Amino acid sequence: xxxxxxxxxxxxxxxxxxxxxxxxxxxxxxxxxxxxxxxxxxxxxxxxxxxxxxxxxxxxxxxxxxxxxxxxxxxxxxxxxxxxxxxxxxxxxxxxxxxxxxxxxxxxxxxxxxxxxxxxxxxxxxxxxxxxxxxxxxxxxxxxxxxxxxxxxxxxxxxxxxxxxxxxxxxxxxxxxxxxxxxxxxxxxxxxxxxxxxxxxxxxxxxxxxxxxxx
Amino acid sequence: xxxxxxxxxxxxxxxxxxxxxxxxxxxxxxxxxxxxxxxxxxxxxxxxxxxxxxxxxxxxxxxxxxxxxxxxxxxxxxxxxxxxxxxxxxxxxxxxxxxxxxxxxxxxxxxxxxxxxxxxxxxxxxxxxxxxxxxxxxxxxxxxxxxxxxxxxxxxxxxxxxxxxxxxxxxxxxxxxxxxxxxxxxxxxxxxxxxxxxxxxxxxxxxxxxxxxxxxxxxxxxxxxxxxxxxxxxxxxxxxxxxxxxxxxxxxxxxxxxxxxxxxxxxxxxxxxxxxxxxxxxxxxxxxxxxxxxxxxxxxxxxxxxxxxxxxxxxxxxxxxxxxxxxxxxxxxxxxxxxxxxxxxxxxxxxxxxxxxxxxxxxxxxxxxxxxxxxxxxxxxxxxxxxxxxxxxxxxxxxxxxxxxxxxxxxxxxxxxxxxxxxxxxxxxxxxxxxxxxxxxxxxxxxxxxxxxxxxxxxxxxxxxxxxxxxxxxxxxxxxxxxx
Numbered sequence: 284x285x286x287x288x289x290x291x292x293x294x295x296x297x298x299x300x301x302x303x304x305x306x307x308x309x310x311x312x313x314x315x316x317x318x319x320x321x322x323x324x325x326x327x328x329x330x331x332x333x334x335x336x337x338x339x340x341x342x343x344x345x346x347x348x349x350x351x352x353x354x355x356x357x358x359x360x361x362x363x364x365x366x367x368x369x370x371x372x373x374x375x376x377x378x379x380x381x382x383x384x385x386x387x388x389x390x391x392x393x394x395x396x397x398x399x400x401x402x403x404x405x406x407x408x409x410x411x412x413x414x415x416x417x418x419x420x421x422x423x424x425x426x427x428x429x430x431x432x433x434x435x436x437x438x439x440x441x442x443x444x445x446x447x448x449x450x451x452x453x454x455x456x457x458x459x460x461x462x463x464x465x466x467x468x469x470x471x472x473x474x475x476x477x478x479x480x481x482x483x484x485x486x487x488x489x490x491x492x493x494x495x496x497x498x
Numbered sequence: 499x500x501x502x503x504x505x506x507x508x509x510x511x512x513x514x515x516x517x518x519x520x521x522x523x524x525x526x527x528x529x530x531x532x533x534x535x536x537x538x539x540x541x542x543x544x545x546x547x548x549x550x551x552x553x554x555x556x557x558x559x560x561x562x563x564x565x566x567x568x569x570x571x572x573x574x575x576x577x578x579x580x581x582x583x584x585x586x587x588x589x590x591x592x593x594x595x596x597x598x599x600x601x602x603x604x605x606x607x608x609x610x611x612x613x614x615x616x617x618x619x620x621x622x623x624x625x626x627x628x629x630x631x632x633x634x635x636x637x638x639x640x641x642x643x644x645x646x647x648x649x650x651x652x653x654x655x656x657x658x659x660x661x662x663x664x665x666x667x668x669x670x671x672x673x674x675x676x677x678x679x680x681x682x683x684x685x686x687x688x689x690x691x692x693x694x695x696x697x698x699x700x701x702x703x704x705x706x707x708x709x710x711x712x713x714x715x716x717x718x719x720x721x722x723x724x725x726x727x728x729x730x731x732x733x734x735x736x737x738x739x740x741x742x743x744x745x746x747x748x749x750x751x752x753x754x755x756x757x758x759x760x761x762x763x764x765x766x767x768x769x770x771x772x773x774x775x776x777x778x779x780x781x782x783x784x785x786x787x788x789x790x791x792x793x794x795x796x797x798x799x800x801x802x803x804x805x806x807x808x809x810x811x812x813x814x815x816x817x818x819x820x821x822x823x824x825x826x827x828x829x830x831x832x833x834x835x836x837x838x839x840x841x842x843x844x845x846x847x848x849x850x851x852x853x854x855x856x857x858x859x860x861x862x863x864x865x866x867x868x869x870x871x872x873x874x875x876x877x878x879x880x881x882x883x884x885x886x887x888x889x890x891x892x893x894x895x896x897x898x899x900x901x902x903x904x905x906x907x908x909x910x911x912x913x914x915x916x917x918x919x920x921x922x923x924x925x926x927x928x929x930x931x932x933x934x935x936x937x938x939x940x941x942x943x944x945x946x947x948x949x950x951x952x953x954x955x956x957x958x959x960x961x962x963x964x965x966x967x968x969x970x971x972x973x974x975x976x977x978x979x980x981x982x
Contacts, residue, residue, distance in 0.1 A: 308771060308773050309771050334858040334859065334860075335858075337858050338854075338855050338858045338859075341770060341771055342765065342769070342770030342771050343769065343770060343771030343772070344771070369765075369769035369770050369771050369772065370765070370766050370769070370770065371762075371765055371766060371770050371847055371850075371851070372766060372846075372847060372850055374770070375850050375851060375853075375854040378854055378858065379854060379857055382857065382858060
């Protein structure tokens, strides 16, 4: 009898423990858009990608779009951010509002003098960690060429455990054409940094074949 | 040279070892063969015992199945007989309940017919009384006398006049008779119609009585526990199992459609991205609504006494049962209305999502003019499907009842197969032991052959007479001759 009571108690305890806080199943997406120099011309493509991402996101997901400029480790660089409501109808309205904000940004975007991608990634990881989403994805729409102002320290390890980083439309610079190793090294360097930080790395240059496989 | 000697030494050693083993096997032949045979027989015995046990269990199971089947059949047949009697009583009440009125009507018609018949009887006019006087006058010899002639003419005129009057009266009488006969015709027709009605009703009752007789015959057959009844019930249960299973599959399809109608809009109520385990909360909520609807449908059917899955409900007082039926129906109606609303919301959400997707693509959302049809169809399905799923209770009951019998046959078949397999294994062990014993003898054939040879020789030696025996024989023969 005593054994039976102990077994029942253990089973009930295990059952109640299993009914605790369920793991988060939503997705957080942070998109960094490079606005430096000539890359500003690519902003229309970035806008299309944002629209596609918006269409794929579901209620209770989080999405933020930030520009990459001189010092990107700042909330001021966030163009639009939204944690969608868990009701589909409200989430749809929020998506339209989000799109309007991005449209406004695209119209008024000005080329930045420097490119602080690392700062942007740090800001993205901070934002998504704070949101506590189940899946965390960072899109980097850039040529991945960092150009930091003097005095900015960005040679710091990234903490990207559980993050999936996708570099989009990594265009080749003129210097890459002269020495393609620069392009390769740039990609390898970013991959190393992301993977050392615990994240996973992916490069997608053919945007027409971009697949959102995070679901 | 040394290699050769080693090789030859190896062969010799191996031969010696083989010979030693063979000799050892030869010496241990009897106990080892005993062990093999005994072990195999023991295993075979165990398997046979297990097989017999399984056959016995199967026999009990078959018996139990038969009892359960007959019991269920008896119950069903009793219910059927009861229902047939109720129908028969209803029929009698409906068809023959107004028989006294009908009888009275027929009697009235008969009376009227009788009266009319009586009235239509022929009444011939009575002959005039003075005919005798006329005969007397006619007998006068001198008929040429003027007075007589005048009298006769007067009589002739009177006769003629009286004949005309009588003819007229007779015609009037005939007319009246015809009129009475004519008046009888409707009564005849009505009587014939009423009698035809009675005939039809009686024939219908006869047919119904034949059905009752058939139900009663089946009930008696089942009650007598005949093999024929058991076989009929078995095949009936199997057919019912498959038919009910098929209907349940169709109903499951309906439930799935119903689920998809309400799962999407449910996310508006319970959130679109919350999970319980690995399932969306919205899906679980939709499933729960459908299951609750099914439960209400089951209760409703139970309260209406269409099914009998819950004895507790069946044993409730009629008043309570009626109340429970009303509550079940009200809940079902409410849930069906909720489903219709959710189906409408589903369409709205879909349109909203399409519009958002169009905006994100940079297009202008267009609204089709025929959308109201799909909206109305979805709402209709959302409202009707819960009621349609209510009827799932009937095949479900049949499925559950027939499943008991089908599972019993399945278990019986499995037991039979197992028993057969064990029997085969037992036989295999039996024969296998003997084969192993023979194979053992094959391995030690050389010493066995030598033993056989040795025994043969000894036997031959025992059979052929020796010198001593011959001398003794001769000596005995000689002493016999001397004595003679």
